[in-house]
Amino acid sequence: MAIVARQLEREALAIARSLGLPSFQYVVTSRILTDLPATEVEEEIDQVLGQILEKLTTTPESNSSRVQTKAGPAQAERFSGEDRYDCFSRMNEAFLERGWGDGFPLLPPTREAVASMLQGTSRTLDEVVAVMAPGDGMASVERIAINAVMAGCRAEHLPVLLAAVEAMTTPPFPLRTVACGTSPHAPLAVVNGPLAKRVGIHSGRCALGPGAPSRVNTAIGRALRLVMMNVGHAYPDVADLDTIGSPLKYGMCLAENEEANPWEPYHVERGFPREASTVTVFGIKDMVDMNDVQNETAEGLLTSYSAWSALMGGEYMELTKDFSEYHGIVLLAPDSARVIAHDGWSKKSIREYLYHHSRLPLKWLLSKIRAMGPQVMLPQYRWLLDAPQEMLFPVIGSPEWYHIVVAGGSVGKSQYMRLMGPASMTRPIEDIPRKNERA
Amino acid sequence: METVLEVLNPVAPTAGQLERLTLVPRPPSLQGKRVGLYWNYKRGGDIALQRVGQFLRSRFAGLEADFLPVQRGPQRGVLRKLLQGYDVVVGSTAD
Secondary structure (H helix, E strand, O other): OEEEEHHHHHHHHHHHHHOOOOOOOEEEEOOOOOOOOHHHHHHHHHHHHHHHHHHHHOOOOOOOEEOOOOOOOOOEEEEEEOOHHHHHHHHHHHHHHHOOOOOOOOOOOOHHHHHHHHOOOOOOOOOEEEEEOOOOEEEEHHHHHHHHHHHOOOHHHHHHHHHHHHHHOOOOOOHHHHHHOOOOOEEEEEEEOHHHHHHOOOOOOOOOOOOHHHHHHHHHHHHHHHHHHHOOOOOEOOOEOOOOOOHHHHOEEEEOOHHHOOOOOHHHHOOOOOOOOEEEEEEEEEEEEEEOOOOOOHHHHHHHHHHHHHHHOOOOHHHEOOOOOOOEEEEEOHHHHHHHHHOOOOHHHHHHHHHHHOEEEHHHHOHHHHHHOHHHEOHHHHHHHHOOOOOEEEOOOOHHHEEEEEOOOOOOEEEEEEEOOOOOOOEEOOOOOOOOOOO | OOEEEEEEOOOOOEHHHHEEOOOOOOOOOOOOOEEEEEEOOOOOHHHHHHHHHHHHHHHOOOOEEEEEEOOOOOOHHHHHHHHOOOOEEEEEOOO
16 A cells, blocks of 8 residues: 555556556555654654554455456547538547647648548557556557657658657656656657658757757657647656656657767667667756857866766765766867867766866765655765765766767757666667658 | 547556556554555655655564665666565655
């Protein structure tokens, strides 16, 4: 059984039902425990101890049953109206009211549109790509294709989306946390290889949008969000418990600017041949503009970047028994990449420099962990609680936790993004030659 | 003349819609039983569970209550193995 705060009871029941537990057993506290002092947590629990005991010693009726054997094809629904636009409006109103959209108008997933979308893959429409957290949704090719239509994707974008779903449903990507957390996590899909340009995924100026140059990026990023909601059941205020939200969650996708990359592309670092096309999904927490167009040396630029990386701070959960890794991604503008490479620096040396120079005083970094109590820290790190608290400490756990992707236009303004956990596995994209592919 | 637009449902069925699970039978008494107190590292949950453990130990002779802090997002297999051997488990995520 579980202890659930009243304010989150609806979400707990939704998750339990999606996991096959309509008879989920729980007790309800009147307040959320996370922000309460210890004495008030105990007061809340004292109110429900009797109920806890009853739940632990009384077996309610429940029956296992297999309701369906497979996901099955999608059901159709009809919307009537005075004309096509009226029908479209009614469909949108219904879908948005049910929570099936992101707030923007949705393209209608007609049978014809979905059939056309499915031309983009050789996979069968009933193939289940993954079982998707948090709701254990059956991510069939057909369901993903329907959401891709709604987002404005074309058939040639579907393989990217399928590979991205595979990537984010494979550990170590922390999908459940990215989908449900109370922080504003959002997926960023980074595409590498020749397919990116062929299907129109932008790698240059305004690659993360908005506008015409990145319209394909926008559609794919949006589709990924719709899949998280309608397939993974990460609906806002139901399973997505993000406190404030973020515009990053509408969707993020870009291609690495491999032409401007003076080193090996990201996917080659991950073990793929250069000619392969791949997608990697990162769970983004937040981002900052690294605005340094003055420095003309690698060390100067990376000193500035270390300051921004430090400014964003660290989570330090790898010091605790939770042992969560919190990585970072540097979206390196082409001009900055050129300057750094010209001075003879490799990606490895960039990572090392950032790791050693992105530091903050221990007292700031351990504030959160100190509030949790020393028992949460791994024994080998507890000495840090007694170390001089003005000591500077790296904000990230290892140089290898910095990911470097070259992207963007010609002015040297890079970006740094903190991640919720490590990056996903990099997945290959099915590459089907198609007639009339448009860039 | 009325126009009709037919569209397909984008929502995937969940594993829970495909198969419903039976609840594990509860013991009629916790005397001599092993209780797992599952915590996901969210602040407050540990205090809540320690209180529950304290209460149960005071009520039932021979009861063992083990505090189980678990890395967030564990794999199902890991969780199943961890919780084997416990007669009942109380979980708290604190938020």
